[in-house]
Amino acid sequence: MGTSLNEILSFNESFVKFKQYEPYITSKYPDKKSVILTCMDTRLVELLPKAMNMRNGDVKIVKSAGAQVSHPFGAVMRSILVAVYALKADEVYVIGHHDCGMSAIDPDVMIGNMLERGINEDIIDTVKYSGIDLVEWLRGFGDVSTSVLKSVDMIRNHPLMPKMTPVHGLVIDPNTGKLELLADGNSYLEDNNSTETTV
Numbered sequence: 001m002g003t004s005l006n007e008i009l010s011f012n013e014s015f016v017k018f019k020q021y022e023p024y025i026t027s028k029y030p031d032k033k034s035v036i037l038t039c040m041d042t043r044l045v046e047l048l049p050k051a052m053n054m055r056n057g058d059v060k061i062v063k064s065a066g067a068q069v070s071h072p073f074g075a076v077m078r079s080i081l082v083a084v085y086a087l088k089a090d091e092v093y094v095i096g097h098h099d100c101g102m103s104a105i106d107p108d109v110m111i112g113n114m115l116e117r118g119i120n121e122d123i124i125d126t127v128k129y130s131g132i133d134l135v136e137w138l139r140g141f142g143d144v145s146t147s148v149l150k151s152v153d154m155i156r157n158h159p160l161m162p163k164m165t166p167v168h169g170l171v172i173d174p175n176t177g178k179l180e181l182l183a184d185g186n187s188y189l190e191d192n193n194s195t196e197t198t199v
Contacts, residue, residue, distance in 0.1 A: 026057025028087060035060040035083035037076065037151065038095040039067045039102070043174040048095065051177030060089055066102030066141060067094055069151045072158055081160055091185070092155055092167040096148040097174045103147075105140030144171055145182055152183045164189060 015021065038048055040063040049055070060083040064076045071077070083089040111134065115121060127134055141147040152169040155161060166185030172178070 024056045030057070030059045030083070030087065030089055032058040033089055034058075034091045034093060035062060035080055035087075035089040036093045036095060037062045037064065037067050037069070037080060037155075038093075038172075039063065039097055039100060040065055041097060041100065041174060044097060044172070047174065047177050048172060051172060051179060060087060066100055066144075066147060067096040067151060068102070068141070068147060069094075069154045072154055077155070077158065080155060081158075084162065084165060090165060092165060093170065094148050094151045094155065094167065095170045095172055095179075096144040097172045098144060099174055100140075100144050102140040103142060103144060105138065107135040107138035110138050111135075148182055152185075156185070156188070 032054065036048075036052075036059050038044060038061065049058075049061075060079075062076060062079045062083070064070075069076050069080075080092060084092070111124060114124065124134065148169045148171060152167050156167040161167075166189055167183070168181070168185040169183035171180045171182060173180075
């Protein structure tokens with residue numbers, strides 16, 4: 001099995017030696033004061049920032065399979081909160097994409113792949129007997145829009161998220177970069193603030 005580590009290290013030595021990093025110098029604070037939660041899909045690495053007119057230093061980007069917040073106190077949610085409280089982001093974007101691999105994940109096939117790659121069946125059993133529903137934990141989602149809105153809802157209603165933080169939900173076409181708006185966080189805040197003041 002090949003590895004790209006040596007190629008990466010060789011390229012990096014040249015990258016640093018010839019100061020190719022200079023165009024990317026920025027601070028740790030996002031210039032556009034936003035954090036994006038998106039999918040780890042390879043098609044989005046360069047396409048998503050370009051489709052949103054984002055450059056290096058503009059935003060914080062958190063990636064997870066399917067752009068999902070699977071647990072309210074997991075690493076993804078913690079990263080979003082760090083962006084908001086420690087790194088001055090004041091707006092959140094959840095951006096899923098069409099043709100997402102997470103929509104087609106079959107947990108049983110994935111467990112079979114684990115066994116083929118050397119994970120012992122006793123380990124799988126131990127995980128199951130420890131109270132983890134491995135099949136449910138590995139399960140993907142059926143509809144990307146529903147999944148994005150679920151993550152938006154979890155972030156928006158998180159007890160540690162500032163209530164006046166806009167949380168937007170979008171879906172991107174991984175071929176063209178076209179964005180589809182599912183949830184406008186600004187409208188949501190306006191609607192909820194007017195409801196609170198009239199009650």
